[in-house]
Amino acid sequence: MSGKKLKAVEHPPVTARRQHKADAKAAATHPPPRQRPLTRIQKEKQDIILEAALEVFSVHGFRGSTIDQIAEVAGMSKPNLLYYFPRKEEIHRRLIAALLDTWLAPLRDFDQNGDPFTEIRSYIRRKLEMARDFPRESRLFANEMLQGAPRISEMIEIDLKALVDEKAKILLTWMEQGRLARTDPYHLIFSIWATTQHYADFDVQVRAVLGKGRNGEGRFEDAARYLEQLFMHGLSPKPRMNGSA
Amino acid sequence: MSGKKLKAVEHPPVTARRQHKADAKAAATHPPPRQRPLTRIQKEKQDIILEAALEVFSVHGFRGSTIDQIAEVAGMSKPNLLYYFPRKEEIHRRLIAALLDTWLAPLRDFDQNGDPFTEIRSYIRRKLEMARDFPRESRLFANEMLQGAPRISEMIEIDLKALVDEKAKILLTWMEQGRLARTDPYHLIFSIWATTQHYADFDVQVRAVLGKGRNGEGRFEDAARYLEQLFMHGLSPKPRMNGSA
């Protein structure tokens, strides 16, 4: 039953093709993107706006957020905000760009020459700290992923993939050397991402389930302890003899 | 620097207080929610709408989705859709309600009398299957969480918490019996949720990173194998003597 065809959702769904009459002139009434090296005041205001935008975008996603909301959180009028960032997308783009850089830093630091378990442990720890200290960034990222990463598909298909490939190779080497349990390095990385970011992205759920008791900093301490145990034991190379060919 | 106060985002952010002139009459022109036992045709149409709404809401979240989008996906006009669900929120509420029920079923089945490892393994497997077979539901849920679960806070603070408390107790018992590694049962459950749902919520990322190679069904097979290894080894009760007090 229900023979009606259900069309799939597309991405630039309703808005976006409304190009208005902007950009043709670009920088007539908007001096910020000028040749000048960007005043200190401009930098400050932009930071305030980006802060506010992070607050809003991370909760409602791109489409669900409005310039008015961001302007209100930033404590300025909408036209004023638009003076610094002529379009909504630009704000989002800036946030995402800055995010990706910081977000992957811990993985970049993953060191070939280190001890496998030390490296993995400190990676988990750093990711968990990021979830604790930058939950909004984590949610912004999650929001983007949930939506199919329309604005950063290139970034993840190329840069991210390359980085993960590189690190997966390191893990593989360690496994071959018997210093790490033989397993799928990609899924290993996924599981670290998932478990750590969970504490930022599903924060409400975690809080609700843990109740009012263990919820302050302790929450993250416990998580760190648990994850460490899980991964250290789960990945230790068993001296069993059933792996090699 | 930047002494401007940054207001926090509230939830019924901009819209929502626009109550129009609805609800006062309720069911003057909208017969569906009548006393009649709901025709088969009505049921069908509602299902089509809910299907379409799931498609849209799961990607763009509540605020980011529009009735027009849903109507288009459902293959009907907006007023026609509104004939079946007088308001947007109602559609969402219905989806969420149905979701929560199915979503927690695997955890409910967690059996006190089973073998710890069998239970955990099959729980992981079922959750992973759900991520594979119902990714939209997973994303709908994730979207709701990211937004701070404004529409289901009660549900998770009461029902979900109670359920998890109950299962955590079971895990604790097993740990005390030495049948499972002594660890934090709550974070154990979180980590299973996180790792399995990751494959639905961050699907684009997973696909991008894995590349075109291992991506069909194999993706989930590999994930299952990896997670099984991780959790089975990570949670096995080491015969080491360093845990007790």
Add this chain to the structure above:
DNA sequence: GGAAATTTTGACCAGTTGGAAAAATGTTAG
């Protein structure tokens, strides 16, 4: 201090969005 440049504001616009009303078109039981 004052002209030039920068920043902010207020009024305004066109397109979108959630929803209302009512007319028009089926459907169905008698």
Add this chain to the structure above:
DNA sequence: CTAACATTTTTCCAACTGGTCAAAATTTCC
């Protein structure tokens, strides 16, 4: 067949949204 009911379409609206623009307020630099 037709009255009563169910469904769909057309038209319309007010609030919201992203964005413009010119004038006003402020800051900067000589």
